Amino acid sequence: MLSRASLFRRTPQSITFRRNYFQAKFPRDERFSKLTGDDVNFFKGVLGPSGVITAEEDADGVASYNTDWMKKYKGNGSLVLRPKTTEQVSEILKYANERKLAIVPQGGNTGLVGGSVPVFDEVVLSTALMSHIEEFDDVSGVVTCQAGVVLGNLESFLHPKGYTVPLDLGAKGSCHIGGNVATNAGGLRLLRYGSLHGNVLGVEAVLADGTIIDCASTLRKDNTGYDIKQLFIGSEGTLGIITKVVLLTPPKPQAVNVAFFGLRTFEDVKKLFTRTKQELGEILSAFEFVDRGSIELVVKHSKTGARDPFGDAYPFYVLIETSGSSKEHDEEKLNTFLEKLLGEEDSLICDGTVAQQTSQIQSLWSLRESVPESLQREGAVYKYDISIPLNKFYEIVEIMRERIGDKGNVVGYGHIGDSNLHLNISSPKFDPEVYSLIEPYVYEYTSKQRGSVSAEHGIGVMKPHVLHCSKSHAAIQLMKNVKKAMDPNGILNPYKVLPTHEEEKIN
Amino acid sequence: MLSRASLFRRTPQSITFRRNYFQAKFPRDERFSKLTGDDVNFFKGVLGPSGVITAEEDADGVASYNTDWMKKYKGNGSLVLRPKTTEQVSEILKYANERKLAIVPQGGNTGLVGGSVPVFDEVVLSTALMSHIEEFDDVSGVVTCQAGVVLGNLESFLHPKGYTVPLDLGAKGSCHIGGNVATNAGGLRLLRYGSLHGNVLGVEAVLADGTIIDCASTLRKDNTGYDIKQLFIGSEGTLGIITKVVLLTPPKPQAVNVAFFGLRTFEDVKKLFTRTKQELGEILSAFEFVDRGSIELVVKHSKTGARDPFGDAYPFYVLIETSGSSKEHDEEKLNTFLEKLLGEEDSLICDGTVAQQTSQIQSLWSLRESVPESLQREGAVYKYDISIPLNKFYEIVEIMRERIGDKGNVVGYGHIGDSNLHLNISSPKFDPEVYSLIEPYVYEYTSKQRGSVSAEHGIGVMKPHVLHCSKSHAAIQLMKNVKKAMDPNGILNPYKVLPTHEEEKIN
Structure with missing residues (x-):
């Protein structure tokens, strides 16, 4: 990992x-x-x-x-x-x-x-200078740190102690834990450990008027009044500034295995997901997905010599990661599962490979993780981070391909385990026509499926105008009331998250 | 289970x-x-x-x-x-x-x-007539139901489908899922699946003025604005009435094993907890604790012929439950772990037993779960549900024994995995002197340890006057502001959760 x-x-x-x-x-x-x-x-x-x-x-x-x-x-x-x-x-x-x-x-x-x-x-x-890890309890695995601790530093601190961070992000070399909490970062371990709403035990934050709200509890259970800390998680600095974070950290896994498959249809991808959850149960730590278009880009632009994973090309690829406490058991579970799959008539998987050594694991992960970088090499990229219920998960990629035609390249990849699709479209350079074919269509489509127009990246200044696609008028009104109650002068991160009156009128 | x-x-x-x-x-x-x-x-x-x-x-x-x-x-x-x-x-x-x-x-x-x-x-x-299970997605394991669905009925609905509820409570035959969410119920599976703040994907609730807040998202990831649903989780019906709940349900475990140990010191209990987390990792689903006094009560009052678990008496007992996807692997992990423990010089455990059959599992669990009932048979019971950091977890039991002397019987049991202690004191009948020796002392002690005066039972009308023992004045003030913004006339569950001005003056 x-x-x-x-x-x-x-x-x-x-x-x-x-x-x-x-x-x-x-x-x-x-x-x-x-x-x-x-x-x-x-x-x-x-x-x-x-x-x-x-x-x-x-x-x-x-x-x-x-x-x-x-x-x-x-x-x-x-x-x-x-x-x-x-x-x-x-x-x-x-x-x-x-x-x-x-x-x-x-x-x-x-x-x-x-x-x-x-x-x-x-x-x-x-928060760059607020980088002190204040306390760690090696019985409970609870760590308390200032908001400016870099995620990767927290991981390096925990690993020798036998614990790990329940959050893994590409940006971990720079991002701060306070920012992760403020934006409710998702990332690669969410399938296994759940969201920050469950893993953050406590938060200390400062309100707009300078009031310090000390909810930096180190307890797993604390049912004393409203869970105020939850308000700060994901509010992107608009309700208060997080100064301290208390995190429950899980034991570091002893063994990691990765498998990579080629599949014929998206229907088979969904079936494989259900089967995997049932048969690998508690050791499943990632179920990631890339389509053929994404793999082609990776192979085309690879600087590290990434190759097509199988002799034949398949429309869909899935990466499964397990992480558990016993190498032997985990390998046995994975192998039994694969043998069963391959032995079945009309097998869900067309081809597959299993990696146990670090270097192999690394190259399989890179097939998934190099997609964004490869896309950039194609020109301008229009990036969408959406959640869509699994029964409609891939449809929007096909629809966009039809809409865009030869004006751009449409690919889909993401976290199947979290229903989180990264829909990416590239064109040689920024093209207003392509852009107008994508927006607002993609947001309206997501809204119709009761999906999320921002699965894990947040709203910021980019998406307040489409917040209504995922949240009702009443819910947005309630958010505004909460904002007003906590920051009456609106000084905290203005213009972000909540739509202005003008934007609401347009919608 | x-x-x-x-x-x-x-x-x-x-x-x-x-x-x-x-x-x-x-x-x-x-x-x-x-x-x-x-x-x-x-x-x-x-x-x-x-x-x-x-x-x-x-x-x-x-x-x-x-x-x-x-x-x-x-x-x-x-x-x-x-x-x-x-x-x-x-x-x-x-x-x-x-x-x-x-x-x-x-x-x-x-x-x-x-x-x-x-x-x-x-x-x-x-909510008794709002008992409809509306939707279940057997790929994602996400279930949507009305607030009045009885927890046990939801479990019965899910089990044949290969899923289970991430929440198990003694009251599951009567309690409603809406009430569970409104009170942020903890229970027996929290160590494994985490709190409802992580497992509830969506909530529909009605505000005091009748506004319907539809945040009944079925998505694991949705970072569009404030996570409003979190406000309703644990607010005990004072901010809105929950009408619908969307829950992420985990695959039903294939195998359950239970082990029961006798230990010499509480220090050893803590060490065993750390070791257990490391060696049983992802299959550990409960780490429960009872002291000698609790076991004696169970044996004394048992109607089902419960016996002292070991030939000798030990000051402390621990129950470990594993639940996983492979019976064989789980048993092997558990047995290897036990052999290792027993083989060590100055072994942490003095004696132990492992159950794999349902009836054995049942009788071991009943040693833990019959404690509350056995206590009632002693007379009046003064019950405290507190969280205390593990380094001080058992001290309050010893302190109370000293304070109460022969006027009552003091026992401690609870969820070590969640730092949740159930401190119980019984006297032949209600005794104001005993009561005055316990309160407010126990709350003040908890406050000093930065513990929670209500780990999982909530505040209700019983504890608003001690909310300040676990929450700062500023945090309580913020709760009041949120309440005012959401329920300006205060019609929802008045007199509960938040202290009145009079109570605050006393403190």
Whole structure:
């Protein structure tokens, strides 16, 4: 499992729409104050000069916080604050709230929906210096850490102790645990360990007015009042700034096996999923899916010599990972299962391979994980991260192929175990016609299937206008009421997540 | 696993404080209207005469909804409403909100903190007729059902399909899934499957003003805005009435094994827990704990001839359950683990037994599950459901033994895997002196350890005055703001969960 990180880091090379920075279709909210020299002096007083970066003194430094890693979103903030303690975050927000200064919290800045950079001139509050792992209980496996701990560092801390993080992301070399929680990151281990809503035991967060909400419980069970911490999980920094995270970590698996299959139909992919869950039960840790188009791109663009996995081509491919406590048992389970499958008349699988050594596991995973990077090499990429109930999971890929025709290349891959499809379309360069064939159609289709227009990437500034495709008017109204109750001046990460009145009128 | 249900049903025999009905220490809130004949007629119009029970027409019928199963809490409501649809719930609440009529939602009425019965004259809204299982997807294992489905019925529905409920409770013969979600029920499978915050994919709920919030998503991943459904999980009907639940269900285990051990010290219990997690990994489904005092009570009061499990007596006992997909593998893992333990110098375990047959499994579980019932036979029981970090887990039992002396019997048992201790003290009859030695001490102690004063039973009307022992003033204030934003007239389950101003002043 360790080896996967290096295969799929988010590097500046893999850029979508490099020269098409996102343009906000709404004006700056004039309720927010403009930053003054007095403000900067106040913040320097709280953080010391080294905790403050100003555009005046370090234009490049500030610029890097204003742009996301894809170089798709770009703001005009002139101030970056780097607190080290929760109390400093509290002092910053108390002041900002009174002065009506808008604030963008920023973790590792690895998001995909423009949630962590300013849209206009918001002040950036970075968690980069809040990187202390505070406590670990090696009986319960509960770890408490500051929001700015890098996910990969947390993993490195836990592995020698026999534990692991219940969350694995391509971005783990840069992303912060606070940002992961704030965006309810999904990733590669969700099938096995479930979502952060189940694994986060506690959160400490600071409200817009500077109030510190200490719900940093280390307990698995705590039924005392509303589970307030849940509100911060996935609210993308709009309800409060997460300063501390308490995470339940599972024992590190002793054995990992990976199998890769070729299949004829998507119907067979679904059947294989049901069978796999039944027969591999508790050791199944991933059920990933790529279509033929994706594999062709990987083979075409591979720098590491990735080859077609089988002699023949198949329309669909599935990667299964098991991770468990006994190498011998796990291999036996996997092999028995495969023998059974292959021995059946009209076998679900046409061909298959099993890897047990790290290098083999690595190359099978890379067939799945190199898809995004290979796509970038085709030109402009239109990326969609949707959940669709499994009975309709692949249909949208076929529909899009028909709509786009020869104007672009449509591929589908993703996490079958979580019903999470990554629909990707590429064209040699950004083409408004292709774009108009995709949007809003893809969102409307997803809405009709009661799917999610953002399975794991969140809403940010990219998708508030399509929130209504997955959430009812009443639910959005309730979100707005909650926002108002928690951040009456709206200073926390404005323009993100919730649609503006203008956007609602359009819909 | 099936067999456990019959061993530990919540029957009227097991009654605490039978003759000491809870007395509210606060007056009825006079902001609420008193029920009129016009109101009753309106509700009859919505539900038809068969959906309405009035004290006038059926005093006994209404009385049974006014009293909890323990006969510890008793209200004076004169009206019970039994809607069948979400729309009816919506109509009821819209009217009640406008009329300022207070409402108590009631599921199976199996709670332990008086949350589901009126405190004064609130109208009872029962989910008993909302018992339809609406949809099941046998690929994803996702089930959608109305709030009033009895937990045991849901299990019976799922088992033949190869799935099971990720929640197992002694009360499963009566409790409703809506009530389980509203109270964030914990139970016996939490160690394996995690809490309802992770397993509930969707909730449909009706707000105080009748607004239907449809967050009944069937998707594992949906990052579109705030995870509003989480607010309803564990809010005990004070933020909205849950009308529909979407649950992710795991494959039914193929094999179950149970082992029972005697140990010398609590330190050894903790060490055994760490070892067990490491060596049994993904098949560990329970790690339960009883002390010697508990076992003695079970042996003394057993009606089914339960015997001391080992020739010698030990201060501590642990029950381990595994459930997995391969009987052979699971037995091998368990046996290898036991052999290793027994072969070690200064072995952690003094004695042990392993059960594989249903009847043996049943009798080992009954040693753990008969403790509450055996306690009742000793007289009055003072029950505490707390979470304490494992390093201090058992200390409070020893402290209480010292404080109570020969005035009562103090025992401890519970879910080690979840740090959930059931501290129980019995005296021949209710004794105010014993009571004053326990409270508020036990809550203050729990607070000092950063534990939870209600691990899995909730707050209800029993514990609002000690909420501050587990939650900060700021967190309680935030809960109140959320309550106000969602239920401005406070009609939903009043007097429950949140402390009144008077209680806060005392603290």
